[in-house]
Amino acid sequence: MKADPAITVTGLVKRYDSRAVVDEVSLTVEQGEIFAIVGPNGAGKSTTIETIAGLRTPDAGTVRVFGHDPIGDRTAVRGLLGVQLQESSFQDKLTAREIVDTYAGLYQDPLDSGELLDRLGLGPSAGTRYAKLSGGQQQRVSIAVALVGRPRVVILDELTTGLDPQSRRETWGLVEDLRDDDVTVLLVTHFMEEAERLADHVALIDRGRVVASDTPAGLIGDAGLAQQLRFTTAAALDEDWILRLPEVSAVARDRHEFVVTGDERMLFSVVSLLGAHDIVPDRLQVDQPTLDDAFVAITGRLLDTDHTTLEAAR
Numbered sequence: 001m002k003a004d005p006a007i008t009v010t011g012l013v014k015r016y017d018s019r020a021v022v023d024e025v026s027l028t029v030e031q032g033e034i035f036a037i038v039g040p041n042g043a044g045k046s047t048t049i050e051t052i053a054g055l056r057t058p059d060a061g062t063v064r065v066f067g068h069d070p071i072g073d074r075t076a077v078r079g080l081l082g083v084q085l086q087e088s089s090f091q092d093k094l095t096a097r098e099i100v101d102t103y104a105g106l107y108q109d110p111l112d113s114g115e116l117l118d119r120l121g122l123g124p125s126a127g128t129r130y131a132k133l134s135g136g137q138q139q140r141v142s143i144a145v146a147l148v149g150r151p152r153v154v155i156l157d158e159l160t161t162g163l164d165p166q167s168r169r170e171t172w173g174l175v176e177d178l179r180d181d182d183v184t185v186l187l188v189t190h191f192m193e194e195a196e197r198l199a200d201h202v203a204l205i206d207r208g209r210v211v212a213s214d215t216p217a218g219l220i221g222d223a224g225l226a227q228q229l230r231f232t233t234a235a236a237l238d239e240d241w242i243l244r245l246p247e248v249s250a251v252a253r254d255r256h257e258f259v260v261t262g263d264e265r266m267l268f269s270v271v272s273l274l275g276a277h278d279i280v281p282d283r284l285q286v287d288q289p290t291l292d293d294a295f296v297a298i299t300g301r302l303l304d305t306d307h308t309t310l311e312a313a314r
């Protein structure tokens with residue numbers, strides 16, 4: 001039997017000055033998955049997760065965290081949910097260890113702060129004041145704070161914004177470790193690469209609404225984007241042979257370089273064709289569409305349908 005979802009959001013509406021910044025959002029985050037919410041600036045991502053965390057009151061709709069209402073059942077939800085909010089800031093003069101200890105004091109059975117800091121690679125910096133930590137270390141302190149209460153679900157908002165590529169990759173490793181420990185992760189990001197790499201499920205939010213929701217592969221597949229295959233060969237090869245393949249929609253040629261566009265079955269048929277003519281291509285490369293491409297395609301389609309602007313998606 002399938003486990004109950006970790007988080008369900010149904011018809012959530014949040015208004016500011018009568019403007020709905022979250023407009024009938026529904027989401028289901030299954031236990032043990034990494035669920036990413038992506039979308040342009042101002043789309044309503046932070047408002048959605050802050051409402052899930054019980055920090056904002058919905059104007060309509062329901063939010064449940066393991067069946068509990070974050071506002072009506074605050075104590076139960078606090079024990080189940082860890083939250084790292086965008087631009088968390090802590091007292092500059094406190095050390096990493098003191099900050100985590102302070103939050104540990106809020107829980108009945110917290111993790112050992114020293115062990116947690118060690119696990120997050122902060123052992124050597126445990127005695128360093130927050131203000132003296134690097135950006136990546138400060139982010140890890142905020143993760144430690146989110147994890148110290150042994151949450152079953154953790155919300156991470158723009159976790160890797162401002163980190164250098166190496167710290168970002170290390171942080172991705174930490175998020176994957178959480179999933180390996182059966183912690184459900186709801187993350188907000190505007191890095192498509194991050195969502196594609198980490199998430200089991202992605203919801204794309206735009207102007208307060210969920211406009212697409214699926215696995216990264218499902219979103220890319222549904223966007224109907226073509227693949228490209230590039231190769232070079234000095235052999236006698238007529239591009240019409242390739243163009244006749246039903247999987248191929250276009251062939252561009254620049255002397256010895258061929259760029260073939262087609263659907264996902266194109267690679268096999270083109271390579272088979274080359275093999276049948278005893279042609280071994282040089283520098284064969286497949287360009288797969290990415291989640292970023294899918295995002296642009298999906299939001300572009302929305303643009304086509306209602307003629308409104310979507311600056312951040314461009």
Ligand SMILES: Nc1ncnc2c1ncn2[C@@H]1O[C@H](COP(=O)(O)OP(=O)(O)OP(=O)(O)O)[C@@H](O)[C@H]1O
Nearest residue numbers: 016017021039040041042043044045046047048190
């Ligand atoms: N307390 C508030 N009062 C009035 N408007 C607000 C408030 N908080 C957020 N908003 C507005 O609601 C909209 C959604 O904001 P939100 O922070 O949820 O978006 P976001 O998708 O998280 O954006 P970003 O990626 O820039 O953080 C924005 O237009 C924002 O200006």
